[in-house]
Amino acid sequence: MIAEKIRVALDERSYDIEMGAGNLDRIGSLCREVGLSGTAAVVSNTTVAPLYYETVRLSMERAGYRVVPVTLPDGEGYKNSATLNLIYDGLVDASLDRGSFILALGGGVIGDMAGFAAASYLRGIPFVQIPTTLLSQVDSSVGGKTGINHPRGKNLIGAFYQPKAVLIDVATLDTLPEREFLSGLGEIVKYGAVLDGGFFDFLETNAKLLLARDKEALIQAVSRSCAIKAKVVAEDEREGGVRAVLNYGHTLGHAVETLTGYTRYLHGEAVAIGMVQAARISQHYGFCSQADRERIEALVVALGLPTELPSFPARQYREALSHDKKVRDKGLLFICNQGIGAYRMERLTDLGALLEICGIGE
Numbered sequence: 001m002i003a004e005k006i007r008v009a010l011d012e013r014s015y016d017i018e019m020g021a022g023n024l025d026r027i028g029s030l031c032r033e034v035g036l037s038g039t040a041a042v043v044s045n046t047t048v049a050p051l052y053y054e055t056v057r058l059s060m061e062r063a064g065y066r067v068v069p070v071t072l073p074d075g076e077g078y079k080n081s082a083t084l085n086l087i088y089d090g091l092v093d094a095s096l097d098r099g100s101f102i103l104a105l106g107g108g109v110i111g112d113m114a115g116f117a118a119a120s121y122l123r124g125i126p127f128v129q130i131p132t133t134l135l136s137q138v139d140s141s142v143g144g145k146t147g148i149n150h151p152r153g154k155n156l157i158g159a160f161y162q163p164k165a166v167l168i169d170v171a172t173l174d175t176l177p178e179r180e181f182l183s184g185l186g187e188i189v190k191y192g193a194v195l196d197g198g199f200f201d202f203l204e205t206n207a208k209l210l211l212a213r214d215k216e217a218l219i220q221a222v223s224r225s226c227a228i229k230a231k232v233v234a235e236d237e238r239e240g241g242v243r244a245v246l247n248y249g250h251t252l253g254h255a256v257e258t259l260t261g262y263t264r265y266l267h268g269e270a271v272a273i274g275m276v277q278a279a280r281i282s283q284h285y286g287f288c289s290q291a292d293r294e295r296i297e298a299l300v301v302a303l304g305l306p307t308e309l310p311s312f313p314a315r316q317y318r319e320a321l322s323h324d325k326k327v328r329d330k331g332l333l334f335i336c337n338q339g340i341g342a343y344r345m346e347r348l349t350d351l352g353a354l355l356e357i358c359g360i361g362e
């Protein structure tokens, strides 16, 4: 069942996101429809491949493609140059030429690495994303950011490289661990809170259905999220301006991830905390009402996500927030919610005051 198609409009780099429930076996036809030929290397990992590789292989072979698997170890810790080299090895071993392409089958880690391999192998071969986590379906599969981590920082090596198509099957979310699923919902709340008030209402009304992974509700939530992100990305492909709105909840969220060494919280959990705090800050400066702030907090709670900053001294938060020189010179570019469904970007220079609003003292 195909339910939705979202166009990501980027001139000659435009592509469609096809969305449904139980549509994974459409991948072969979809690759034909976008004009791909040759061999398909399916880059996946040891968790996702046993679940979904076979469906993908059969569909691709039915459509007349030769398919080779490239199966990587699972985990953010493997999003590095050594694993990237394993992908290149797989592509070279299978003699992939410029008339071939990559399918990225997995979450954001696989999507980012496989996308970067596609951007760089033979100076670029086409690729198609099949995101299988909620987070990757609503976030990393839209926008064309690809890359790997460096020992000194996350996502330091990479490229903007757009896929030829994205296929989203929300039925693949049935096998996703609960915490990963909830973490993806955090990123979805972001789109409603600062970019679409009607969508925020939808999330409030359908929270229970979403938690039960109801397919119709998920298709709605994922497609509206992709449409919102696609619109932002179309206006600002390379992140010079408006795309910064997508950092809502991320400024403090990243600080939380840094301070806890990326082990205690999943990304969407840290973002959930960051959003609740951003709403507090927005209320403090009069950009939203108390009722707005309470709605954001209540939705985050209803979706089983955390709201409170872990306890560290303000000094450590300040360090985590101001590691880059731009922040030290000009202050923090902070995304506030303007009511619900709109935003404003504020340059905040007094980090101590900001942290105090969030209940973090010296």
Ligand SMILES: NC(=O)c1ccc[n+]([C@@H]2O[C@H](COP(=O)([O-])OP(=O)(O)OC[C@H]3O[C@@H](n4cnc5c(N)ncnc54)[C@H](O)[C@@H]3O)[C@@H](O)[C@H]2O)c1
Binding pocket: 045, 047, 048, 051, 074, 075, 076, 079, 106, 107, 108, 109, 110, 112, 132, 133, 134, 135, 136, 139, 140, 141, 142, 143, 144, 145, 146, 155, 172, 173, 174, 175, 176, 177, 180, 267
């Ligand atoms: N490119 C972008 O714009 C962008 C945006 C956001 C995040 N990211 C990146 O995405 C990564 C995080 O992505 P993620 O949250 O998807 O994590 P992930 O890729 O690590 O996936 C989470 C876990 O779920 C497993 N999994 C995936 N699909 C599954 C399924 N259907 N059933 C069962 N298990 C499944 C994975 O193997 C993994 O163990 C980070 O590296 C982040 O930097 C990129």
Ligand SMILES: [Zn+2]
Binding pocket: 139, 187, 250, 267, 271
């Ligand atoms: Zn995020």
